[in-house]
Amino acid sequence: MELYYGEKIKKFRAENGLTQENFSNQLDISASMLGMIEQGTRKPNERIQEKILNLTGISYYDETIKQIKKEIRDITFNYIASNSTSFTPKNVTKLVDALKDLYDTIDDTSNTKIENYLSANGNDNIQLMTYNLINLLKKYKRESIYNIKNIFYTDANFIKHCIPVIVSVLRNSSSLIYKNREIPLYRGKLPFDIKSNTIKELLSENYFPDKNKFAYVIQDDDMFPKYQKGYTVIAMECDEKNTSGDVILSINNSTPILRKVSFKNNSVIVEAYNSKVETELYSKDEIRILGQIIEIRFFKTNSN
Numbered sequence: 001m002e003l004y005y006g007e008k009i010k011k012f013r014a015e016n017g018l019t020q021e022n023f024s025n026q027l028d029i030s031a032s033m034l035g036m037i038e039q040g041t042r043k044p045n046e047r048i049q050e051k052i053l054n055l056t057g058i059s060y061y062d063e064t065i066k067q068i069k070k071e072i073r074d075i076t077f078n079y080i081a082s083n084s085t086s087f088t089p090k091n092v093t094k095l096v097d098a099l100k101d102l103y104d105t106i107d108d109t110s111n112t113k114i115e116n117y118l119s120a121n122g123n124d125n126i127q128l129m130t131y132n133l134i135n136l137l138k139k140y141k142r143e144s145i146y147n148i149k150n151i152f153y154t155d156a157n158f159i160k161h162c163i164p165v166i167v168s169v170l171r172n173s174s175s176l177i178y179k180n181r182e183i184p185l186y187r188g189k190l191p192f193d194i195k196s197n198t199i200k201e202l203l204s205e206n207y208f209p210d211k212n213k214f215a216y217v218i219q220d221d222d223m224f225p226k227y228q229k230g231y232t233v234i235a236m237e238c239d240e241k242n243t244s245g246d247v248i249l250s251i252n253n254s255t256p257i258l259r260k261v262s263f264k265n266n267s268v269i270v271e272a273y274n275s276k277v278e279t280e281l282y283s284k285d286e287i288r289i290l291g292q293i294i295e296i297r298f299f300k301t302n303s304n
Contacts, residue, residue, distance in 0.1 A: 005063035010038040012056045027051050043145065064146050071144075072162050075136050076169045086129060092170055094126045099163050102130065106160040114159055137162050213237075216248055216256070216291075223258045226273045227296065233258065235291030241284060246293040252286050261289065 003011060013023045024034040027048060036042030044052065049060040080087055105117045118131045141148050141158050152158035213236050221229045226246075235248050244262045251257070251270070262269045268287055271279040 003063075004040070004067045005058065005060055006038040006040040008058045008063060009034075009052060009056065012058065013038075026055060040145075043147070061151070065151070068144070068146060068148070068151075069165060071140060072137065072165045073169055075140055076133070076166050079133055079136055080169070083129065083132075086125060091126060091129070095129055096167055096170055098126050098130050099167055102134075103160060103163045106156050114156060133166060134159055213294075216258075218258065220257070222272045222274050222277045224274050227258055232297045233293045234295040234297065235293050238289065238292040240289035243289050243292050248290045248293065250288045250290060251282065253288075256290055258293070261287075 013020070020031040020034050020038075024031040027034065028051070029048060033042060037044050037048075044060065053059055102114065102117050106114060114134060118127060118134070137159060138155060141152075141155065148158060152161060213234060216233050216235055218227050218229055218231050218233065221227075227233065233248070238247075242263075246258065246260050248256050249259055249261065249270070259270045259272060261271075263284075266284060268282045268284055269279060270282055270287070271277075
């Protein structure tokens with residue numbers, strides 16, 4: 001679980017057996033002010049920030065960046081989910097390219113670069129998606145309780161640092177399962193280099209912490225009736241030499257398929273739920289188990 005500034009201070013205080021009164025005395029502030037800082041309703045001034053850092057090692061700046069990063073990601077997720085029909089693989093690739101072009105036009109001093117770029121690129125679907133995302137982020141910047149101006153200085157600089165976070169959401173999974181929709185995502189490489197800067201972590205950390213899970217859309221019906229074409233299975237990477245049950249596997253480097261596997265001595269029994277598909281026997285070296293199936297979902301998929 002990711003903890004942010006106030007929660008981390010509260011956790012530190014509890015772990016060290018300090019009451020709010022004890023700890024507030026060390027900080028030379030009132031217990032009620034400490035309570036508001038812990039609840040996130042009061043921003044400590046720089047003097048208090050420095051005292052807290054010296055006593056606890058907890059940085060207001062670092063924890064604020066983590067919070068901002070999470071909220072930018074949440075905004076991106078909500079936007080994608082509410083516009084899921086537009087997020088086909090082709091459109092997502094175009095969107096990433098548009099974000100790359102926008103990123104390259106922004107400098108740290110000009111707030112008009114963003115509007116000029118969006119205006120110059122026509123009112124097509126991708127431009128509109130980009131425009132809406134940028135406006136959502138600007139709205140967040142205005143309403144945020146954090147002193148974002150001191151971190152990013154200008155609107156343009158803030159947006160420039162947000163773009164890689166958005167792209168990281170778009171690129172770090174083959175599909176995003178969210179609010180009962182399946183959204184195909186960008187599979188290419190990050191289209192720009194992340195420069196060394198004071199908030200490098202904000203730009204470089206991937207959204208998806210659990211890299212062991214992935215989604216797979218069923219193309220055929222050879223596992224019918226349990227798995228039908230159009231269903232999506234959620235799989236988890238596994239120890240392929242010691243896994244049995246329903247899996248996604250590749251036989252002799254062929255296209256991945258769904259099968260039920262069990263092991264007998266040095267052989268692997270591979271079968272389908274569809275009685276028309278014959279059960280087959282392979283050596284362990286002939287198959288590669290890509291993932292153990294842990295969940296079945298059904299979504300309205302977009303064939304584009």
